[in-house]
Amino acid sequence: MHVKSKTLQEDNDQSFEDLFFHSGQSGIKAFEEMMEAVTNQLIDFQMEQTKPYNGKSPAEVKQEVEALKQASCKGDHLPHFLKELDQSVMNHSIHVNHRQAVGHLHCPPLLPGVAAELILSVFNQSMDSWDQSPAAGFVEEKMIHWLIDQFQLGEQSDGVFSSGGTQSNYMGLLLARDYYCEREFGHDVQKEGLPSHSSRLKILCSKEAHFTVKKSAAQLGLGEEAVVLIETDEDHRMCFTDLKTKVKHLKNNGDLPFALVGTCGTTDFGSIDPLKELADFSKENNLWFHVDAAYGGALILSHSHREKLKGIQEANSITVDFHKLFYQPISCGAFLINDQSCFKYLNHHADYLNPKEDEEEGIPHLVNKTVATSRRFDALKLWTSLRVVGIERFQKMIDHTFVIAQQAADEIEAVKELEGVNRNPELNTVLFRFTAEEISKSELNQMNRVIQQKLLYEGAAFAAKTKVNNDVYLKLTLLNPRTSLSDIKAIFKRIIELGIQEVDKRRVLI
Numbered sequence: 001m002h003v004k005s006k007t008l009q010e011d012n013d014q015s016f017e018d019l020f021f022h023s024g025q026s027g028i029k030a031f032e033e034m035m036e037a038v039t040n041q042l043i044d045f046q047m048e049q050t051k052p053y054n055g056k057s058p059a060e061v062k063q064e065v066e067a068l069k070q071a072s073c074k075g076d077h078l079p080h081f082l083k084e085l086d087q088s089v090m091n092h093s094i095h096v097n098h099r100q101a102v103g104h105l106h107c108p109p110l111l112p113g114v115a116a117e118l119i120l121s122v123f124n125q126s127m128d129s130w131d132q133s134p135a136a137g138f139v140e141e142k143m144i145h146w147l148i149d150q151f152q153l154g155e156q157s158d159g160v161f162s163s164g165g166t167q168s169n170y171m172g173l174l175l176a177r178d179y180y181c182e183r184e185f186g187h188d189v190q191k192e193g194l195p196s197h198s199s200r201l202k203i204l205c206s207k208e209a210h211f212t213v214k215k216s217a218a219q220l221g222l223g224e225e226a227v228v229l230i231e232t233d234e235d236h237r238m239c240f241t242d243l244k245t246k247v248k249h250l251k252n253n254g255d256l257p258f259a260l261v262g263t264c265g266t267t268d269f270g271s272i273d274p275l276k277e278l279a280d281f282s283k284e285n286n287l288w289f290h291v292d293a294a295y296g297g298a299l300i301l302s303h304s305h306r307e308k309l310k311g312i313q314e315a316n317s318i319t320v321d322f323h324k325l326f327y328q329p330i331s332c333g334a335f336l337i338n339d340q341s342c343f344k345y346l347n348h349h350a351d352y353l354n355p356k357e358d359e360e361e362g363i364p365h366l367v368n369k370t371v372a373t374s375r376r377f378d379a380l381k382l383w384t385s386l387r388v389v390g391i392e393r394f395q396k397m398i399d400h401t402f403v404i405a406q407q408a409a410d411e412i413e414a415v416k417e418l419e420g421v422n423r424n425p426e427l428n429t430v431l432f433r434f435t436a437e438e439i440s441k442s443e444l445n446q447m448n449r450v451i452q453q454k455l456l457y458e459g460a461a462f463a464a465k466t467k468v469n470n471d472v473y474l475k476l477t478l479l480n481p482r483t484s485l486s487d488i489k490a491i492f493k494r495i496i497e498l499g500i501q502e503v504d505k506r507r508v509l510i
């Protein structure tokens with residue numbers, strides 16, 4: 001018995017010392033070697049990339065990854081594994097740093113953010129309780145206060161980092177629901193669940209709002225049908241007249257509208273709802289005003305476009321994503337509220353984590369402000385990026401992307417085979433499609449779908465597709481400040497070539 005346990009101890013010393021980062025020689029050596037191997041592998045990968053995607057189909061990629069899964073797990077050297085990873089995973093990734101990867105709201109990450117990602121993983125602080133993140137929690141609060149200042153929110157405002165827009169929108173609507181039920185009916189949703197008349201609770205947003213508004217309504221027990229969609233104007237902003245009509249109608253019907261979601265930067269058009277009017281309307285009608293600024297929140301760092309945020313400071317809650325136009329590695333987002341006392345609807349005291357006595361002693365536990373428990377120190381990425389890049393250069397970078405988007409829209413206007421939707425892009429998305437004379441609407445839809453797919457499977461460029469009034473359009477999301485007009489022209493040239501091929505195919509058939 002005694003001998004056996006001693007052997008195990010010796011085994012321990014041999015087998016685990018090189019698996020963790022510690023001050024012993026083997027810990028330092030293993031860290032150095034692994035980081036060097038990763039750096040070298042990433043540089044090799046970067047040097048070989050000529051296209052945003054290698055063009056493989058879902059079935060082909062699946063097959064290669066499956067093959068990797070079957071490989072044995074008997075223990076191996078990291079560089080060996082990295083070679084395998086390069087072949088079957090890195091190679092089939094969307095190369096987000098490529099200048100022609102302009103499909104989704106999916107940014108190239110800033111290098112200081114990437115460096116910070118390594119630091120926060122090594123330290124692995126957990127943001128839920130103070131005793132798991134003694135300094136990190138204060139850094140997060142510092143970044144939240146920086147944001148609050150930028151948005152010019154009031155004295156009582158507060159916030160928390162989140163995994164992204166989905167989680168922030170969910171939290172906004174959760175607080176809105178619970179605040180309304182308490183204020184109107186003295187009903188405690190946290191304790192008692194939904195009130196008996198919950199099917200009458202309604203959320204308003206424009207028909208271009210993000211789908212997570214509906215998804216949140218479903219998860220909050222209200223159902224997707226609780227979301228009333230408001231029409232948009234020709235610039236894809238919420239139509240204020242339709243909002244007034246619909247709210248009046250709901251009230252006449254005995255329904256209970258409790259929240260209004262304004263979008264600051266819709267995913268497809270980058271359009272911004274009339275925030276000031278919506279803020280005033282919300283106050284008059286006792287609605288919680290939530291602004292989904294996942295995309296457009298970055299305008300706080302823009303010289304040229306900042307005034308478009310006017311009215312946002314009157315919101316009850318705001319969603320901001322840093323893994324979009326703030327160029328941070330996923331995930332990194334924030335949720336802000338104008339009245340910190342509303343965080344009580346998320347608070348639950350657990351003896352092991354955030355006991356009530358701690359709160360009385362002033363020990364801060366950030367778990368009290370969010371739906372998550374263990375949580376990453378993502379605030380470090382934003383802080384590092386702001387410090388290293390500097391506000392001025394950050395501002396220039398974001399403004400530059402608006403210039404590129406305008407150049408792309410001008411180019412679309414100048415080319416007869418392309419038809420644009422937004423002549424003056426509000427942010428940096430540009431919508432357009434290939435067009436040709438004597439081709440029917442349904443055929444154009446089909447052709448544009450084919451063009452988008454071919455472009456992706458060639459891998460030479462990457463554009464997204466979406467629908468405008470049920471017609472298929474292509475979308476460039478020009479987040480990368482390194483993308484130039486010549487990149488955009490190259491993408492358009494290929495789109496037109498593919499389009500003409502499709503037209504010719506149809507002409508042969510006729």
Ligand SMILES: *Cc1c(COP(=O)(O)O)cnc(C)c1O
Pocket residue numbers: 105163164165166167169210212263265266267292293294295321333
């Ligand atoms: C991206 C986006 C979301 C969702 O955010 P995630 O960070 O992907 O969860 C919500 N709203 C808008 C307007 C967005 O652009």
